[in-house]
Amino acid sequence: xxxxxxxxxxxxxxxxxxxxxxxxxxxxxxxxxxxxxxxxxxxxxxxxxxxxxxxxxxxxxxxxxxxxxxxxxxxxxxxxxxxxxxxxxxxxxxxxxxxxxxxxxxxxxxxxxxxxxxxxxxxxxxxxxxxxxxxxxxxxxxxxxxxxxxxxxxxxxxxxxxxxxxxxxxxxxxxxxxxxxxxxxx
Numbered sequence: 001x002x003x004x005x006x007x008x009x010x011x012x013x014x015x016x017x018x019x020x021x022x023x024x025x026x027x028x029x030x031x032x033x034x035x036x037x038x039x040x041x042x043x044x045x046x047x048x049x050x051x052x053x054x055x056x057x058x059x060x061x062x063x064x065x066x067x068x069x070x071x072x073x074x075x076x077x078x079x080x081x082x083x084x085x086x087x088x089x090x091x092x093x094x095x096x097x098x099x100x101x102x103x104x105x106x107x108x109x110x111x112x113x114x115x116x117x118x119x120x121x122x123x124x125x126x127x128x129x130x131x132x133x134x135x136x137x138x139x140x141x142x143x144x145x146x147x148x149x150x151x152x153x154x155x156x157x158x159x160x161x162x163x164x165x166x167x168x169x170x171x172x173x174x175x176x177x178x179x180x181x182x183x184x185x186x
Contacts, residue, residue, distance in 0.1 A: 022127075023092050023125065023127045024076065027076075027077065027090055028044060029174075030172045031044070031077070033171060034177065040079060040086075042079030042086060053065045081180060082180075084120070085115070086120065087111070087112075087115045087121070087122045090124075091125070092129055093126065093128060093129065095128070095153075096128065098154060098156055099128070099153055099159070101154065102152065104124070109146065112142065112143065113143065121184075123138045123139055123179075124136075124137050124139075125174070125176055128156065133159075134165070134168065136163055137159060164176075164182060
């Protein structure tokens with residue numbers, strides 16, 4: 001059985017612990033590029049973790065041995081572009097036909113609603129791994145679908161119709177700000 005870079009095999013079980021990290025790495029590289037050329041200032045938010053136990057093997061090193069998530073995190077990234085506040089999340093899925101809504105938590109949807117209410121721009125970047133396609137879906141389109149459907153997933157066609165396709169390139173790696181420019185021009 002051949003495993004992708006997203007999976008690990010341990011005791012004959014496959015885990016998906018690092019799922020989503022390839023998209024995040026592409027976004028991190030892109031954000032660094034944006035910062036370097038002064039196009040945008042966007043950073044990954046740290047995950048709020050409460051450290052419970054630290055071991056000091058020697059005087060120069062320490063090792064966290066016990067910790068937990070202090071509170072639910074909001075979205076992955078935030079920043080400023082063209083005087084606009086951006087707040088967004090990176091999601092990956094392994095379906096050719098739809099994006100499972102179970103990938104978005106209720107507190108994240110509430111955060112998207114609040115950002116939009118206060119005049120910010122909120123969106124998700126979804127990578128359909130099996131199709132090799134990346135889409136920006138803005139918060140208003142995401143919430144419109146969720147508020148008006150009983151489905152447990154968003155069909156791929158909805159991304160084609162309402163989202164913005166973002167191709168992988170060399171530099172910037174995933175130029176999602178072009179989608180923001182199109183959104184702002186409406």
